Amino acid sequence: xxxxxxxxxxxxxxxxxxxxxxxxxxxxxxxxxxxxxxxxxxxxxxxxxxxxxxxxxxxxxxxxxxxxxxxxxxxxxxxxxxxxxxxxxxxxxxxxxxxxxxxxxxxxxxxxxxxxxxxxxxxxxxxxxxxxxxxxxxxxxxxxxxxxxxxxxxxxxxxxxxxxxxxxxxxxxxxxxxxxxxxxxxxxxxxxxxxxxxxxxxxxxxxxxxxxxxxxxxxxxxxxxxxxxxxxxxxxxxxxxxxxxxxxxxxxxxxxxxxxxxxxxxxxxxxxxxxxxxxxxxxxxxxxxxxxxxxxxxxxxxxxxxxxxxxxxxxxxxxxxxxxxxxxxxxxxxxxxxxxxxxxxxxxxxxxxxxxxx
Ligand code: NAD
Ligand code: IPM
Ligand code: MN
Numbered sequence: 001x002x003x004x005x006x007x008x009x010x011x012x013x014x015x016x017x018x019x020x021x022x023x024x025x026x027x028x029x030x031x032x033x034x035x036x037x038x039x040x041x042x043x044x045x046x047x048x049x050x051x052x053x054x055x056x057x058x059x060x061x062x063x064x065x066x067x068x069x070x071x072x073x074x075x076x077x078x079x080x081x082x083x084x085x086x087x088x089x090x091x092x093x094x095x096x097x098x099x100x101x102x103x104x105x106x107x108x109x110x111x112x113x114x115x116x117x118x119x120x121x122x123x124x125x126x127x128x129x130x131x132x133x134x135x136x137x138x139x140x141x142x143x144x145x146x147x148x149x150x151x152x153x154x155x156x157x158x159x160x161x162x163x164x165x166x167x168x169x170x171x172x173x174x175x176x177x178x179x180x181x182x183x184x185x186x187x188x189x190x191x192x193x194x195x196x197x198x199x200x201x202x203x204x205x206x207x208x209x210x211x212x213x214x215x216x217x218x219x220x221x222x223x224x225x226x227x228x229x230x231x232x233x234x235x236x237x238x239x240x241x242x243x244x245x246x247x248x249x250x251x252x253x254x255x256x257x258x259x260x261x262x263x264x265x266x267x268x269x270x271x272x273x274x275x276x277x278x279x280x281x282x283x284x285x286x287x288x289x290x291x292x293x294x295x296x297x298x299x300x301x302x303x304x305x306x307x308x309x310x311x312x313x314x315x316x317x318x319x320x321x322x323x324x325x326x327x328x329x330x331x332x333x334x335x336x337x338x339x340x341x342x343x344x345x346x347x348x349x350x351x352x353x354x355x356x357x358x
Contacts, residue, residue, distance in 0.1 A: 015073025
């Protein structure tokens, strides 16, 4: 077996509730396959602000740098969402760790489990067979450009900026992935209006020449938002900027049935960082009803991408598949019109996955 150090950062709200299950899955895999995974825990977000005043304390960043992979939950608290004047905010911790660790490529696979065909609000025949891999650029764009507020406080701006090298490196990663899939790449931008998008399109067009075996398509983001719902099967790999990628993947979660099903991998210069795409979900936090599968599937991505443990990763995905086939659902993927469904809370659902792992 292999020996690895994993840093777990549960964060806030349902992050705490679901990450416990991603971690348990990693522990179970380690036991079953005779690997040695050692776990450390770090704080980030609202809990870290409460404890230290800093959404990403140096101690957490230091632990992150010393680990072989990171499993993250979610950050955020209603207090900040309701008060935009607060200067220190949980989200800053997440943005900072992505930047510090050079996590420029955020992979968000959108794949529907067979048994969830009825869980989505989209018609089954539109969904069946949809399989999309998003490459969301994660350390540039309007997220990291200069921010300004005028002295009279009556105007504000966030600079949308991309550098050629940033577009090149994410585009290459996306093309490499397309080569291993259905060899189609769709680059999404707003080049009809934005200069940053015109740079984006220019760079992708240039990189495309190195991948003649991959079919390239350029699409405006407004159209992409519509096509995703109209005909999700037309997409294979999608590469896009930080903001568009954020929005389009929440939309695309409906293709997989729920936000509670979507995992992600952030990779780049060094270690990998794995997290559900969802947030801390104040509306359901503390109720024990959040879907833990996005965290479980994030653990599966971690095993595959950071540790190269493909069999173990597939084993986790099969355990999720089996759990859904047995009819177990959390409330976000339940369908009252489908018989033989058992609606469970977070812990009972997690426990079923563990059972199917053994
Ligand atoms: P959210 O993703 O937290 O929730 C959106 C909706 O999806 C809610 O109705 C929620 O109940 C539901 N949902 C999300 N995850 C679920 C799960 N696992 N099981 C069942 N239902 C689930 O987005 P939001 O409400 O816009 O944001 C809440 C807070 O989370 C904010 O403070 C925001 O900044 C933060 N946020 C953090 C991250 C992150 O840490 N990566 C991502 C998005 C939002
Ligand atoms: C996500 C989140 C974050 C983002 C926020 C919380 C900073 O929405 O991970 O998708 O916008 O990247
Ligand atoms: Mn988001």
